[in-house]
Amino acid sequence: MTGVDKDTNTVTLTTLLARIADGERDAFSDFYGRTSPRVYGMVLRVLRDPGYSEETTQEVYLQVWKSAGMFDPRQGSPLSWLITLAHRRAVDRVRSEQSASDREAVYGAASWSGPFDSVSEEVGRRGDGSKVTDCMQTLSDVQKKSLGLAYYGGLTYREVAEQLSVALPTVKSRIRDGLIRLKQCLGVQFGE
Numbered sequence: 252m253t254g255v256d257k258d259t260n261t262v263t264l265t266t267l268l269a270r271i272a273d274g275e276r277d278a279f280s281d282f283y284g285r286t287s288p289r290v291y292g293m294v295l296r297v298l299r300d301p302g303y304s305e306e307t308t309q310e311v312y313l314q315v316w317k318s319a320g321m322f323d324p325r326q327g328s329p330l331s332w333l334i335t336l337a338h339r340r341a342v343d344r345v346r347s348e349q350s351a352s353d354r355e356a357v358y359g360a361a362s363w364s365g366p367f368d369s370v371s372e373e374v375g376r377r378g379d380g381s382k383v384t385d386c387m388q389t390l391s392d393v394q395k396k397s398l399g400l401a402y403y404g405g406l407t408y409r410e411v412a413e414q415l416s417v418a419l420p421t422v423k424s425r426i427r428d429g430l431i432r433l434k435q436c437l438g439v440q441f442g443e
Contacts, residue, residue: 264329265322272320283312286330290337297341307344311337386436394429397422 264285270278290311295304314336322332387395393415400411412422 261324261328261330264333265324268315268319268322268329271316272322279312279316282315286333287312289330290333293334294337294341297338298344303344303348304341307340308337311340314340382437383433386433389436390429390432391425394425394432397425398429398433401426 264282267278267282267285271282287308291304291308294307294311295301298304298307311333315333322329326332387398390398396415397411400406400414401408404411406414408422408426409419411426412419415422
């Protein structure tokens with residue numbers, strides 16, 4: 252019998268589980284010492300993260316402490332029962348992490364308010380809305396359209412280019428030139 256087989260002998264582990272069910276801490280310590288390398292290794296293969304694997308392994312052994320009396324040797328070996336508990340717990344952790352990631356992606360997208368626009372904030376603070384409308388009339392049609400889609404429509408420059416069927420550098424130039432003309436018309440100093 253090899254050292255590994257001796258450590259995970261079915262009769263020994265079954266006896267230890269019965270003693271754990273009776274609340275014997277020494278039996279739990281012995282059971283843990285004999286089985287934890289296998290449990291941790293299996294959990295690590297599923298989770299691929301040492302920190303999560305340690306936590307999950309700890310949760311598995313907490314479950315063993317609480318439910319050792321539920322082990323039925325007629326259903327299988329103690330080691331297969333333990334590995335099944337560990338595998339289920341590891342898969343639950345993967346699902347939980349994925350669910351949290353999905354929630355964060357949804358929440359983050361729903362709560363994103365877009366980039367802060369200091370020019371529009373300043374215009375709002377000053378109450379220059381009608382002046383902006385007047386200054387917009389000084390722009391060329393293509394500048395108005397490009398600025399309107401980007402600033403009021405919430406589109407990226409790339410999306411504006413696609414919508415107008417023009418090259419991206421052309422849209423960038425139109426928006427830059429339009430903003431320069433608006434700033435001049437509104438009397439906003441560069442760098443303010």
